[in-house]
Amino acid sequence: MLIHVRAFASFREILGKEKDMDVDGGSTVGDLLDILASSHQGLGPAVFEEDGRVREYVIILRNRERIDSLEGLATVLEEGDEVAILPPVAGG
Amino acid sequence: MLIHVRAFASFREILGKEKDMDVDGGSTVGDLLDILASSHQGLGPAVFEEDGRVREYVIILRNRERIDSLEGLATVLEEGDEVAILPPVAGG
Amino acid sequence: MTGEDPYPPRRQVLIAEEGFSMDEAIEAVKRDDAGAVVAFIGTVRDDGIDSLHLETYKEAAEEELLAIREEALARFGLLEAVVIHRSGRLRIGDEIVIVACSAAHRREAFDGCRYILEELKRRASIWKKEVGPAGERWLEVGGDPAQARPGEERSHEERDGLEAG
């Protein structure tokens, strides 16, 4: 199934601005991030703590909703979902 | 000797905006205020506490300097001095 | 650090007989080494009044505003500060005062702006008279309640609430 991936700022420089990824049905957000990390050097350490949790100031959105308020990395994806990967913000 | 008196806001409505007062040589700020109070109804209670002190938020200036930092009501006037009588301020 | 001051002195405080430009006041405090500008604008609030008359002892008020400004610069590390206060007759919605401050960071700019505003209210020779359907009334914070017209006495708290801003 196709998942639309968007990345911003330093993550965009690693991943590119946006792309469609073809992943297996039933894949989770965590699965998608593992696939991306394995093919893009530097993404893994930037997104994850050593214990595998998402870093405190990194935000992952599924369909513009934080995965924290869903089921985290275990959130199951559906065809056509958008996943956005946001490094720590610094506006203002 | 001539003393120039200026008054503002509610005090101006009692005293008029400015006037020259002819007072005896050696008069103090207190003497001047007493003369003004005796000839302008409402000025006394507006400027003085019952014990004769100047009210907390009333400011008296001699030559644009607070009499608090001079000798208060005992400050001796000189020919040509300006005395300004300011009710409590409320800017901003 | 020698050399010419790149920021020559501007008009820093002003009692204005006419309306002023907010943009100009804000532009006047902007500097390349400032990352933050905070501006407070006080306006005439509709409290059932028709107009607000501002009386000032212009020379004394500008002198006091300059002193307050200097204090704020030293105390909060402000880079620039401009204070413009109206005098004369104002209508609902008109600007009474602008205090614009710049600093390297936001905290100093906020704190410095607030300091200038509070001190201005307390120390500058400026008086407000409300003119409404029921007549006229001087706003004298901390003043003698006996000065208020009968039936118009208010507690200090309530009277503070009357101040625009």
Next chain:
Amino acid sequence: MTGEDPYPPRRQVLIAEEGFSMDEAIEAVKRDDAGAVVAFIGTVRDDGIDSLHLETYKEAAEEELLAIREEALARFGLLEAVVIHRSGRLRIGDEIVIVACSAAHRREAFDGCRYILEELKRRASIWKKEVGPAGERWLEVGGDPAQARPGEERSHEERDGLEAG
């Protein structure tokens, strides 16, 4: 209290590709029942950089800014609030952001403005990249020091100090 709302909705938050008018943002929050307007303007500070590149996730940032604005209205009793944040390439002195708030009294206006600004910095999908003689560098508050270029690592305190405003 029935009848028409005298203040129809305006553009309340905006990620702007172009420069914005400070005067317009301030005018947009003025109301007859407001006595106080506080505006914060963040500008690009000269820290030895050539320019600042602002990247935003526009839809998500505007959504978050709207939520922050609603919180501030409810929490501080603000009457109006407008937030405009730039995206794109900015030079020294350019305006990054304006947060303009109106309230009946000064305290609410100051506190509400500050709240919106702090939450914006923490929550809105906006990123800054400094471009200078030594290269480029993303400012990521609380971010991973390993992301910084070698020799450019700084403590969180120092990095906070780098933010304009």
